[in-house]
Amino acid sequence: MRLSTKGRYAVTAMLDLALNGTDGPVTLADISENQGISLSYLEQLFAALRSKGLVRGVRGPGGGYYLGRESDEISIADIICAVDEWVEFTRCKGKQNCHDGQRCLTHSLWDDLSQQIFIFLTDITLDDLVQRGAEREEERRKKRAAATQVLGLKEQAA
């Protein structure tokens, strides 16, 4: 899993959509101004988001973008995966030579870590972030505790 600023831009934009898309679609021009991201870069990001069904575009005057699904059914991992392509490159089979086994050690380390991050981000939805913004701190703590508990349980079971 890659954690780039590109993914952050996408999450920020999607959050903007979740917050402001309640009454009518939101234009990229608005998001561009709100978040300080260039319009054309947003267009590229939203092309990727659209192809994954995370957003729905409406053309013409008064148009803009809606979320493709409910905000509590869009995880942060969904968004990042959509824009970051995610061809996980650490697979030993094939390109890399893992003859002496050392490289495989770091590979498995990275795979493990990547999976941990993925699980973490899969358990956080756009809606969770919205709730967080609405000063519902208690709710937030519960959600976060539940998310990280999954991490713990997953490994303790092994």
Added chain:
Amino acid sequence: MRLSTKGRYAVTAMLDLALNGTDGPVTLADISENQGISLSYLEQLFAALRSKGLVRGVRGPGGGYYLGRESDEISIADIICAVDEWVEFTRCKGKQNCHDGQRCLTHSLWDDLSQQIFIFLTDITLDDLVQRGAEREEERRKKRAAATQVLGLKEQAA
């Protein structure tokens, strides 16, 4: 926390050092050949590692690099921080405009995630990887469980 291939290279090289540095120093030329990393790039990485005291260089014939500390006192996070500079860029105060609070939401999300990753990688040492390579699978599972348990406990306490 950044997870780049640069950091992976560094971890791989350090693991090579931990495995082959038991009898005498290891030359960068050896690591270069073993791991398929260019010599000059390794020199850059090791300059950073050396400045942080993670390795110790010995000049002249028969020279090379030793680990700067015992392998069980060097965490993966140490290595990545050394080469990746880590100027965490998500701090709201200052450069970015967080006027409407939306950006702050993603900032705190990223900060949280970054911290989770950091904790995860801090609890894994070079020695853990070496043990793992020695087919001590049971040991590995115990270590991993302990490491991830920290993640769980940290949040459950909140």
Added chain:
DNA sequence: TTTTGTCCTACTAAATTACTCAGTAATTGC
């Protein structure tokens, strides 16, 4: 004193990131 290696600086190539420009397509209001 020659060889082997670290150490140091600058430069270059490739990839990625972020952005620009110039359009086309669909929808609305006049």
Added chain:
DNA sequence: GCAATTACTGAGTAATTTAGTAGGACAAAA
């Protein structure tokens, strides 16, 4: 129908990062 608005598309470009080259200077062993 026509103009305005907005999503879409693709080519191109600047800035940054990553990775690798080149050419040394210094230190120590042979």
